[in-house]
Amino acid sequence: MADVEAALDAAGLSNPKVREYVAYYAELTGAERVEVVTAADDARLIQEALDAGELEPAGEGRYYSRSYHKDTARSEERTIVSTSNEADKGVYNNWRPSSEMKPLLHDRMRGASAGKTMYVVPYLMSPPGNDLAPWAAGVELTDTRTVVLHMIRMARVGVDYLNDLEDPDLFVRAVHVTGDLENLGQGTPDDQRYFVTVADERTILHFGSSYGGNALLGKIAHGLRQAAYDGWASKKFLGEQYMLIGIHDKETGKDYHICGGFPSASGKTNLAMMLAPDTLGDRYHVSFYGDDIAWLWVGQDGRLYGMNPEYGVFGVAKDTNENTNPTALRSVAPGTGTIFTNVAYNPATQEVWWEGRTPEPPADTTGWLDWKGDPIADRSPEQAGEPWAHPNSRFTTTLDNVPNIAQDYDEPAGVPIDAIIFGGRTRDREPLIRAITDLAEGVYDGLTLGAEATFAAEGVDGQLRYDPMSNRPFMAYSEGDYARHYLDVVGAASEQPIFAHVNWFQRDPEDGHFLWPGYRDNLRPLLWLLQLKNGEVEGRRTAVGILPKEEELNLEGMDVPAEDLERILTIDKARWQQEMGFREEHLKQFANLPDEIWEAHRRVAADLDAE
Ligand code: GTP
Ligand code: SPV
Ligand code: MN
Secondary structure, three states: OOOHHHHHHHHOOOOHHHHHHHHHHHHHHOEOEEEEOOHHHHHHHHHHHHHOOOOEEOOOOOEEEOOOOOOOOOOOOOEEEEEOOHHHOOOOOOOEEHHHHHHHHHHHHOOOOEOOEEEEEEEEOOOOOOOOHHHOEEEEEEOOHHHHHHHHHHOEEOOHHHHOOOOOOOOEEEEEEOOOHHHOOOOOOOOOOEEEEEHHHOEEEEEOOOOHHHHOOHHHHHHHHHHHHHHHHOOOEEEEOEEEEEEEEOOOOOEEEEEEEOOOOOOHHHHHOOOOOHHHOOOEEEEEEEOOOEEEEEOOOOOEEEEOOOOEEEEEOOOOOOOOOHHHHHHOOOOOOOEEEOOEEEOOOOEEEOOOOOOOOOOOOOOOEOOOOOEHHHOOHHHOOOOOOOOOOEEEEEHHHOOOEOOOOOOOOOEEOOEEEEEOOOOOOOOOEEEEOOHHHHHHHHHOOEEEOOOOOOOOOOOEEEOHHHOHHHOOOOHHHHHHHHHHHHHOOOOOOEEEEEOOOOEOOOOOOEOOOOHHHHHHHHHHHHHHHOOOOOOEEEOOEEEOOHHHOOOOOOOOOHHHHHHHOOOOHHHHHHHHHHHHHHHHOOOOOOHHHHHHHHHHHHHHHHO
16 A cells, blocks of 8 residues: 555645545555656656656657557547536536446546556646636646656646645546556447546546546646636636637737637647748737637736646647648757657657658658557558558647747736637638627637538538537536626626637638648738727628628738639628528527527528528
């Protein structure tokens, strides 16, 4: 049995409630040792992980890790939000009573860390001193060293965050037990995994994975699910899957801040790391605040504020290259302490590679291993087309490594929010940008956000897989209550943000090419949006929002074909009318949807018919 008291004393972890919690789960999981970790332990833990073969060197100060091949992404089916109140059941939160789930998870975890070390990771999901810091403290217990190394990169980790709490009981209890990955029946009817947030007890119990959002509990489980619930329960804030950027106009000296929700793998990291296009770089600078999570609240001066609770980036590797995202490549350069997971790796040269890194994979395959660790050179002709890296392979680096990190990212104040944007992958119908000036219509737009159905999630042709507010996998309570809370929080702000729906992914119906080049040029529609808010342009009113007039978009240095531009700045009335029917069915699933949302829906539908 672990000597818990001695470990906590040695680390100076004095918070009595934390000590009780650690002792309870050390006993339950049967861990052999307990070790309290802070960011200062990084170098030692990296060395231990290298010695144990959990990490391999990937060039100076960078590391490579491979996860179990059936454990490579979040599992939405196995993720559950529990409370003791059935009214919290929504359409997407997989609600189950906590009286059922807590004992079940405790059974799974009992004795499951025998022979292992239980790492105690005290963390803070906010810049220190922020208005929302009272909801930001947590302690993750994990039996996997690479999870600790990721947590140190993704969150602020230190003992003082927990010792200094005003109310020692106000922290999230986040327990991660990996389990025997080779015998968990991942994806079968006998799946043993469970990822449960007991939201009204602020307790997270995750069993059966050591990957990403399943295991880094500060990030998705606390930063999104628990935060969404806490924000609603306290009536104080919103916890959203948003990126957050600053745009500095060097000519006027003004600073703007935009946050935005895009479903997973739809471009948040790319947008947040965006460099201004060459022709606009003299005037505008884009700074990075966050790429995956933002918490929003009304500050003391009455304005809407946002902050990124994370301390790092867990970014999609695929298609990251010098053209699409040079900032990301700088962020993972030698000396950054980056951990690459499930990319292709060459142990002889310590190089890494992923699809889209270069147009073609390395010509000389000698020494290269695919993400499963199998030599590329041994592949049969049938395997030739298989990707070298897993499509969800990622890089993990800290905010300090991001070259365009905002200077004030760590300040307690947060930043005032000028605009909230939504966007998904949509091959038709959705124009480049449509601005929405009415709060209820903005929230309605977020609730009907979707991405196109792929072969993986089959659907009716033209029908979206709806992903309300890009929060479908992170919904913590009922969607009707969520919409009410969103209207209340943002509605209370003295200055209303402008909303917009954007789409970088419209394609030519004939040859399938992207009609808009995307990436750094995405700054252009955002600048138009800010000009619209400032009354500097007027746009063109349509039933679904205000679109830019062609001459209002700054396209300097671009050559988008005229017919492509026309298509992305046009509303396809028939397709939109069809969409309104799908939306009605989608919204009908939600109990207690506020009248304002239904009114917005009817208003848009009627305006569309009248157009
Ligand atoms: P999560 O971390 O899963 O929440 O994802 P994310 O929203 O941060 O996604 P990310 O920015 O990593 O983008 C995922 C994919 O979208 C990558 O393959 C990008 O290359 C692609 N992508 C991003 N922006 C654009 C764009 O403007 N145009 C096109 N065509 N593709 C883009
Ligand atoms: C997402 O899936 O939206 C992510 C990655 O940001 S993970 O942390 O695995 O959830
Ligand atoms: Mn995400």
